[in-house]
Amino acid sequence: MPIETWLIFILGFMIVGSIMALEIKDLLSSIIAIGIVGLALSVAFLFLQAPDLAIVQFLFEIFAIIILILAFLKKEYHKKDDPSNTNKILTLVTVITLGAILFFSIDVFKALPAFGEPYMNTAKYYLENGATETGSANLVSAIILDYRAYDTLGEVTVLFTAILGALTIIRIKKKSSGTEEDVV
Amino acid sequence: MKSQEGMTIIVKTVTRISVWLIFVYGIYIIFHGHLTPGGGFGGGVIIALGFLNVFLAYGKEYIKKWLNIGLLHDLEATSAILFVGIGIIGIAMTGGFLANFLSKGTLFRLFSAGTIPLLNILIGAKVGVALFLVVWSLSLFHIDEGGEQ
Amino acid sequence: MILYILCFILLLVGLYGVLTKKDLIKIILSLSIMGYAANLFLILFAYKNDAIFPILSESAVQEAMVDPLPQALVLTSIVIELGITAMLVALAVRLYQKYKTFDITKIRSLSG
Known part of the structure; x- marks a missing residue:
């Protein structure tokens, strides 16, 4: 197949x-x-x-x-x-709206490059010179840690912030519930 | 029988053996990130899942004795700082942030590709520790009772 | 083109969940469905007919390879998605602790 x-x-x-x-x-x-x-x-x-x-x-x-x-x-x-x-009418309206969005966006997909035939302008450079310039056989690693390491730095920052946010939300709960009990 | 935390003795025994294999596999994935599929993200999650395996099998109290949670927080922050530090060394050596300042080595060798394996190791440590800490702090609360334990 | 349309339908299913569901957990699940669809869409662009994965091997001859750039972008995107999921779960847990419900219509009507 x-x-x-x-x-x-x-x-x-x-x-x-x-x-x-x-x-x-x-x-x-x-x-x-x-x-x-x-x-x-x-x-x-x-x-x-x-x-x-x-x-x-x-x-x-x-x-x-x-x-x-x-x-x-x-x-x-x-x-x-x-x-x-859920609300039946709300669901119906949502489904109809999303169906309309799908119907009108079909034209957009015709403008995209066909499946299996990408443009690959930037990628051609990476594929030809990636191994010699970075010394890494895995070209995806070469891109995320050498050519586009800024991306990875930003991503590490976002992950750090998200994890920090989760930890902070959970820790606030401990203190605030304690004070609530004190008040009550 | 209050101390019977975690799962049954069968699960505990299997975990005691298998968790080290999981760690070794995670470290392998991290170190070979520039040669084979994988890398810092995948290997980091494998290590986090290894910690999680122990946590689910043995329970909270054992983890508190086994691991120093404060040290894990420090490790997470340190690897993020070292990532930026390597970038700044890149400025000093070659003039570009996060530039590859070490020798490229030979293709297909384990010690090659300059800073890429180093950054992979840092990302792996960071992702692994951070994800485990999230699950750890989520599990500290019994929200059924509407409050922490 | 049928693949792009199916992928877009997957995104719309996630959007439908975000818009109509009242359960906070279902909303979190819908957000991750939208994330799957977006990631898959980028990778569908990268595929090239009769090409292999972008990893050089010592023995094989140089063949045509798929586009490695979207793969690098999606790799970071997946990790960020997990961080977002963890944060949303923490938020939902905290909301449940305060209001004793996951129903967003009730959460809205309760004050303080």
């Missing part, structure tokens, strides 16, 4: 999986469905010749599932009051 057929199959699988993740009532099933979508994305990266991304996506998906399950699984809130029931 050509690669396009495989990718259509995987993408269809991902769409079905994400709709299931959003519509299912049970929380654990929902989180597992999102995990399936992420793992299917990892397989798609393998088909698209990006083994670096496949490894990273696979591991991060596992990590995200563990975080979500640790944080959310113990609660029984969705048995007491069901927040997943």
Whole structure:
């Protein structure tokens, strides 16, 4: 089979999986469905010749599932009051609007380069000179840590800030709840 | 029986052996980031998952004894600073921030590609420690009861 | 072109979840679906017919390779996504602690 057929199959699988993740009532099933979508994305990266991304996506998906399950699984809130029931009219209007967006954006996709025939202006330089200029056989590593190391520095900063933010949010809780108890 | 934290004895025994293999694999992925698929991000997450494996199998109290959490915070911040430090050394040596100032070496050798393996190691340490710390701090709270323990 | 459209549909599914769901957890899941779609879209651009991954090997002859630049960009994007997910989870946990619910309509109506 050509690669396009495989990718259509995987993408269809991902769409079905994400709709299931959003519509299912049970929380654990929902989180597992999102995990399936992420793992299917990892397989798609393998088909698209990006083994670096496949490894990273696979591991991060596992990590995200563990975080979500640790944080959310113990609660029984969705048995007491069901927040997943939504306004029917609002849902209908949203679906129609998104369908219209899809319909009108089909013309845009015709203007893009066809699948399998990228332009590769910048990439040609990287592919020809990357190994000799950086000494790294893995050209993706060569790009993220040599040609575009600024990107990686920014990314490390963003990760640092996000993690710091998460830690700060959690720590504030400790103190504020303590003072609330003191007040009460 | 209060001290029976974590999972069963089977899981604990398997973890005791397998977690070192996980660490070795993560370190391998980090060190070979410039030769094979992988690199600092992937290897860092593998190391974080190894810590997480111990955490899930043995429970909170064991981790508190086994690891120095304050030291991990320091390690995370240090690797971020060293990343910038390597960039500044690049300015001093060659005139560009984060420039590759070490020798390129031979292609396909482990010790080659100048600063790329160094930066990979720093990113791996940072990502691994940071992700474990997030899970660690998330798990410190029992939000069922609407407050910390 | 059908691949681009399917990928866009995946993005729209995530957008639908963000717009209509009232559950904070479902909103976090929708955001990660949108992230998947965006990453996959960039990598779909990078693929070249009959090309191999952009990693040189010692023995093989030089072949055509796919575009390594979007792969480098997406690699950082995935990591940032995980950081964002962790931060959103922390926020949601804190909101639950304060309001005892994940329903955003109720959170809005409760004050202080």
